[in-house]
Amino acid sequence: METDSAVDTTESNASHKINKYPDLECVGVIYGNVGTTSFNCRATGNMERLQYVQVEHETDGWVLGIVSEMERKTDLSIERAKMVSEGEVVPIEEKVTAKVDIIGFRDERGLLQTPRTPFRAGDLVYKAKDTLIKDVIGLKERTDTGAYIGLLLGHDIRVEIDINALVQKHVSILAKTGGGKSFLCGALIEELMKHDVTVLIIDPHGEYGSMREKGSIPQTTRNFEVTPRGYADKIIEFATDTNVNKNAIPLKFTLANLEARDLLSLTNIKNVRAYLTSLRKAIDSVRSIKKEYTLKDIINVLEADEETQNAALIAELEYLDEINIFAAKGTRIDEIVVKGKTTIINLKGTPPDIQELVVNRIATALFELRKVGKIPPMMLVVEEAHNYCPQQGLAASSKIFRTIASEGRKFGLGLTIISQRAAKVDKNVLSQCNTQMILKVTNPNDLKAIAASVEGLTAGLADEIQRLPIGVALVVGGNIQMPLLVEVRPRESKHGGESVEIVPSKRV
Ligand SMILES: Nc1ncnc2c1ncn2[C@@H]1O[C@H](COP(=O)(O)OP(=O)(O)OP(=O)(O)O)[C@@H](O)[C@H]1O
Ligand SMILES: [Mg+2]
Structure with missing residues (x-):
């Protein structure tokens, strides 16, 4: 395995760090300056972005983190990259590094905490076990609710x-x-x-x-x-x-608590004022005879009134009536x-x-x-x-x-x-x-x-x-x-929102 200077120094400080936990998969080693909310590590095993990892803290025990960024650092310069394109064999040294955001651990009261002191450079980073992830994130499986x-x-x-x-x-x-x-x-x-x-x-x-x-x-x-x-x-x-x-x-809805203005707002009539009075009058007159009435009843009154220019209003109400959601009896x-x-x-x-x-x-x-x-x-x-x-x-x-x-x-x-x-x-x-x-x-x-x-x-x-x-x-x-x-998760029942294919795709 190739080395880099950061890992070299950490390795000399922590030369005895061997994997003490054979049931855990070691995926990296902490290097460089170590913070309390995040740290950098050199990837030494299978590591990917958004993966959960765990590191043992000297006082707080196992702490959960998540790989937030990864980078492959190489020593290939622009000049040497050109040589590669020209078919030359150019040795490239590369190291994969990752930034880990610290999520925390559960204290003895079950509260989520983050360590107050940083990890040490040279500490080993492991792939997180499901039990730790569940515990720290607070996920409970197969609960009644x-x-x-x-x-x-x-x-x-x-x-x-x-x-x-x-x-x-x-x-x-x-x-x-x-x-x-x-x-x-x-x-x-x-x-x-x-x-x-x-x-x-x-x-x-x-x-x-x-x-x-x-x-x-x-x-x-x-x-x-x-x-x-x-x-x-x-x-x-x-x-x-x-x-x-x-x-x-x-x-179905009743018209009972719909006033003239509400009804007009459902039409395409822009000049509400022009029709407000006559519609109000028509509604009042229908209401004085019937408790349950329909749009047809209102239209009939408007049609009977020959003095006012109601044609546009009547046309709009007829259109509303065609939509068929108003009825004498509404759905309860x-x-x-x-x-x-x-x-x-x-x-x-x-x-x-x-x-x-x-x-x-x-x-x-x-x-x-x-x-x-x-x-x-x-x-x-x-x-x-x-x-x-x-x-x-x-x-x-x-x-x-x-x-x-x-x-x-x-x-x-x-x-x-x-x-x-x-x-x-x-x-x-x-x-x-x-x-x-x-x-x-x-x-x-x-x-x-x-x-x-x-x-x-x-x-x-x-x-x-x-x-x-x-x-x-x-x-x-x-x-x-x-x-x-x-x-x-997949759906148990049929999903109804499938996209419509305009041109059918070829089935093979
Ligand atoms: N979790 C999933 N697993 C498998 N297929 C999925 C999943 N989520 C969505 N899809 C597929 O993607 C397509 C779009 O999904 P969906 O209808 O839920 O999108 P939407 O966000 O509601 O879109 P719109 O804004 O158009 O309503 C569907 O055909 C569905 O089958
Ligand atoms: Mg949708």
Whole structure:
């Protein structure tokens, strides 16, 4: 093995350092100046970035660290590199070095500590044992309240997030489009269903109904111990448009508490004032005869009024009526929320402004009813959250999401926010999501928004988010005290968010 001056000196100081622990695999030796939060080591065995390592501290015992950077140092100069290109045989001396960030150890009270004195140069660095990793990181496997989302990157250690913490602390799942958000969210919902947690999913693309069906698990080298199954017995699906979503129950709203201004805001009418009075009058006149009324009733009154120019308003209301979500009798919330079941609100095929209205109505009802204990504690999952609680501008549902984000936990109403644009989600909402699951993100603004919101994120890990392969998530929060890289487990049920192939790929 070639030597370098740093290792030479350390070796002379610690000439008797031989591996005292034959059951551990020695992967490096500490060299150079040694800090208390990180150190450099020379790689002498199999070492890779993001690998966990352990070093014995003179007073604190085994301490866990993670390889944050690696470098191959060589003595090949630019001039000699040219000689290589010209076919000459040039001897190259190289050494692989690594920077290790110290994570810490558990003291006798079980608290996470970091050593207060540095390790010694010449100390041996070992590949970390799973037992130490679990103990220091605080991972418990196969617990009664754990949601199993995947394996710790590179290790056969299950990462389980405590379901109570999930509901109490809110969740965000962020990644660029195609990054695997819906896939991971589906895995999380499977766990919630298994634990009989009540869930409601706002599903703008109609992706979640496929969870009724059994999935197929691809053959990989990793054994995630997942058995395919469908969840048809747990799922209730409502849709705003049952023409395109045939398996769903129609979702209907009454017009009873919608005032003229609200109704106008759902139309394309810009000049609201021009129609406000006549619409108000029409609504009042319908209300004076009927408690339960439809858009048709309002349209009839407007049509009967020949003195006012109402044609544009009538056309807009007819368009709204075609969307078919208003009815004399609305869907009751106790039909929508059923204890221990997962309800999908499928909004596929419904215009965005109507979606906002639906989401606002449902979220408001959940919050109000949860406050008085009329519905069970539950999790509200919101896909494409940037549309329903945007950072810029207002959606009909902006206000209720702020309220749920800040007060929901008090009442056992958990929120899971999913978005491909972290920077476009209302910060007041996102900042309340204390369990964060981040997959690959490349947009600089989104990366900035994420780096600012994740606690304990080192610069190295923040940088890592851009390079995450599909299927690997950075997870922190709840019972996970430090950011962890998790290989997301395969789905038990069928994933509905497959990308559509425009040109079919050739099968071989
Ligand atoms: N953990 C995983 N294991 C295997 N395949 C995965 C995993 N995560 C995602 N995929 C695959 O990647 C594709 C995109 O995943 P997904 O639909 O979850 O992305 P998304 O982030 O929700 O995208 P969008 O923003 O378009 O909704 C899917 O076809 C899915 O099969
Ligand atoms: Mg998706």
